[in-house]
Amino acid sequence: MHYQPPRQLKAAILDWAGTVVDFGSFAPTQIFVEAFAEFAVQITLAEARGPMGMGKWDHIRTLCDVPGIAERFVAVIGHRPTDEDVTAIYQRFMPLQIEKIALHSQLIPGALEAIASLRAQGMLIGSCSGYPAVVMAKVVELARQNGYVADHVVATDEVPNGRPHPAQSLANVIALGIEDVAACVKVDDTWPGILEGRSAGMWTVALTCSGNALGLTYEQYQALPAADLAVQRERITDAFAGSRPHYLIDTIAELPAVIDAINQRLARGELPQNC
Structure with a gap:
C-alpha cells in the first residue's frame, strides 16, 4: 500500500x-490589563497583546517574564513574579473574562x-x-x-x-x-x-x-x-x-x-x- x-x-x-x-x-487583551491592575501592576494594552494566542496562564507567565513588567512587579510586590503569582493573576483574570466576554x-x-x-x-x-x-x-x-x-x-x-x-x-x-x-x-x-x-x-x-x-x-x-x-x-x-x-x-x-x-x-x- x-x-x-x-x-x-x-x-x-x-x-x-x-x-x-x-x-x-479585545476581549482577552483588556482583561489582562485589568487583572494585573488588581495587583497594582500596570501594563499597557500593547504589552498585553504580545503573547496573544497562548493559553491564558502561559500568556500571563510570558508577560511576567518581560523585563519591564517584572521590574514593575518587583517595585510593587517586592519580588520577581513566581508561578504562584502567575496563578493568582490567572485566578483573577478568569472571572473577569467570563463576566465581560459577551461585550466582545x-x-x-x-x-x-x-x-x-x-x-x-x-x-x-x-x-x-x-x-x-x-x-x-x-x-x-x-x-x-x-x-x-x-x-x-x-x-x-x-x-x-x-x-x-x-x-x-x-x-x-x-x-x-x-x-x-x-x-x-x-x-x-x-x-x-x-x-x-x-x-x-x-x-x-x-x-x-x-x-x-x-x-x-x-x-x-x-x-x-x-x-x-x-x-x-x-x-x-x-x-x-x-x-x-x-x-x-x-x-x-x-x-x-x-x-x-x-x-x-x-x-x-x-x-x-x-x-
Whole structure:
C-alpha cells in the first residue's frame, strides 16, 4: 500500500477571537490589563497583546517574564513574579473574562458567509482557542446565538500543551475523523496559532487585520487610510514571518479564495509540509 496525498481540503481549524468573533481581539487583551491592575501592576494594552494566542496562564507567565513588567512587579510586590503569582493573576483574570466576554462576542463581518462557502464544498469546521473550557463554553453559546456553530471545539486546557504546540489542532483532526493533516487548514490571527498549525503539518492562513496584530475595531480598520493600512500590513507580515504562514489575508472574509488556491495546489500534488 502506498501513501496517497489528499487532493482537496477536508477541514478548516478556526481560531475564535480575532478570527471568527471579536474583531480586534479585545476581549482577552483588556482583561489582562485589568487583572494585573488588581495587583497594582500596570501594563499597557500593547504589552498585553504580545503573547496573544497562548493559553491564558502561559500568556500571563510570558508577560511576567518581560523585563519591564517584572521590574514593575518587583517595585510593587517586592519580588520577581513566581508561578504562584502567575496563578493568582490567572485566578483573577478568569472571572473577569467570563463576566465581560459577551461585550466582545460579535461575529466578524463576512465570517458566516466564508464558513458557509467552506461547508458548501464539504469541509468540516474545527476550532480551538487560547481560552480555557469554562470561557469557551460561553463563547460558543454566544456564537451559536449569532448563527455560528463549529463541528468541534478544543479549549486550551483540554490538551496537555496549548499553543504553539500542535495538540489542539490535532485533537480536532482526530475528533473530525480527518485522515490526513495535509487536508486541513489552520486559520489564526496570532503567531502561536500559526505555529500550531505548522507544527501539526497543516496549511496555515494568518489574518493580518481582524485580530490581535492590528488591534483595531472593524470601524477603525475600515476608516484607516490606504497608505497607513499598507504600512500596518507590512509590519504585521514581518511579525508573522517567523511562524511561516502559507497565506496572509486581512480577514476571514477572504478565506474562500485561499481555499480554492490550496485545493489547486493539492491537486498538483503539493503538500503543506514542503511549502
